[in-house]
Amino acid sequence: MLYRAFGKTGKMVSAVGMGANRFKPEVTNTADGVEQCARLVVQAATLGVNFFDSAAAYSGGKCEEILRLALRQVDGKRYICGKSSSHQEKTQDAVLRHIECSLKNIGIDYFDFYYMWSIKSMSQYQEIMTLGGPYEGVTAAKERGLVKHICFSSHTSAQDTVRIIQDGAFEGVLLSYSLLNFRENNNAIETAQRSGLGVAVMNPLGGGIIPQNAELFKPAVMNDDIDTNDAALKFIYAHTAVSTILCGVENGLELAADVKSLSATDRKADSRRTYVAANLGAFSEFCTGCGYCNDCPAGIPISALMTAYNQTRFKSDTFIYNRTIPELIKRGNFFRALEGHTEFKNSVNPCINCGKCEKVCTQRLPIIDRISKIYRWVEVSCASLFDRKKRLGSLISTQYHRVGFYTAGGYTAFIIKLYKKLLGGLPFQTYVFDSNPLRWGDEFSDGFVIRSPEEIPELNLDVVLISNYVYSDQIYEDLTVRFPAVNVQRLHTDKDVPWVF
Ligand code: SF4
Ligand code: SF4
Secondary structure, three states: OOEEEOOOOOOEEEOEEEOOOOOOHHHHOOHHHHHHHHHHHHHHHHOOOOEEOOOOOHHHHOHHHHHHHHHOOOOOOOEEEEEEEOOOOOOHHHHHHHHHHHHHHHOOOOEEEEEEEEEOOHHHHHHHHOOOOHHHHHHHHHHOOOEEEEEEEEOOOHHHHHHHHHHOOOOEEEEEOOOOOHHHHHHHHHHHHHOOOEEEEEOOOHHHHHHHOOOOOHHHOOOOOOOHHHHHHHHHHOOOOOOEEEEOOOOHHHHHHHHHHOOOOOOOHHHHHHHHHHHHHHOOOOOOOOOOOOOOOOOOOHHHHHHHHHHHHOOOOOOEOOEOOHHHHHHHHHHHHHOOOOOEOOOOOOOOOOOHHHHHOOOOOOHHHHHHHHHHHHHHOOOEHHHHHHHHHHHOOOOOOEEEEEOOOHHHHHHHHHHHHHHOOOOOEEEEEOOOHHHOOOEOHHHOEEEOHHHHHHHOOOEEEEOOOOOHHHHHHHHHHHOOOOOEEEOOOOOOOOOOO
């Protein structure tokens, strides 16, 4: 295993880091499955992995349990990362409590690295940094020795990531960097390196896109590389800014292959990046993000839409929040790529067919057709603010006084925030339910207390809205059988893409 310094933290971390969000719910929902995942973590440690990522919500909420089981069997130095979402833990106190709870769940005394999780915009970053906000919570945890180094994970644009790094509040960054997006994100990782931050890379294989499109990425493979995955990992580590690569493995074979790729010094490291930049430039029908088309008289953010559209050109058999319909995955990947960058106010295509964009497009892309298709997707997927407002308004009548939300996750926190933004507040008593007994009585976002579903019948609720996306059908079946007299509604239809990723 190769090791590198994680920025200026003084920690030497393994080239392969262990991502912990790839254990599938169908595996983690049994005790045997949890033990099987823990064995994989132990195997990783045996192979030299010392960087372990975690988040309470990962792997169907079983991530911390898996780590607890595994770490009992792991000797030697290991670095554990935790995360807190500003959608869910909005205040200093909430973050502190979240850290204490996660430490207890994992059975450790401190996190080596703790992430302000999934920053998607500058406004979210500013919320994190407000007085009494999440950053103060993690700073207080650091003062108490519960956290050693404060980091952030970025899902915002490379430009914003650079601005956050330059603000100087963090010692490390977790971001996406791969054969798919290295051109956009080079500046971000190089700024991190110059600023002394450690860089952990997520989605090294583009969430499965690279192995599933191995032919397309073949130009990145050099002599002696085993396959596209091997080339893709070596390419990332060839950049000296990268400290560790979070490989989300599902089994021992995948783990062994990733470790093998990053176990010995890559003799081609010096030439690899130039080689790949030259060869992968040959993609056709892909937007390169050059931005020449951005002067649209209708105000359409063309390059943002076209770069996100790239996602739909790849074969992908992964899943979007457990849903496996190919068309839905394609649309989901598109909207996921746009998240935090572009919001659709409605589904009316504003293009006036002037043709200006297609004349300047360096790749001669059929932009007008693609934009028309995108707005049809917006309509069918309930992806515009107008459609979401309509949906929320139809499910929660203005006559309602008592409304329940199920489950108490980040998705529900997002929906409550969206409701307030689109409909101007919560003009009803709000109740939040969750099936996890360990969370009953805890404070949720906005100070709501998390309740047991057993309380539902006594509360005279006008509606219980299942705001969860993944388990919507199962929860609906469960609640309607248990409480036939209660008005239970699903927020999502089968055609929706997630409203938050
Ligand atoms: S054709 Fe449509 S998208 Fe292209 S510049 Fe004109 S209005 Fe904008
Ligand atoms: S000009 Fe073409 S390639 Fe360049 S950003 Fe616009 S759509 Fe993409």
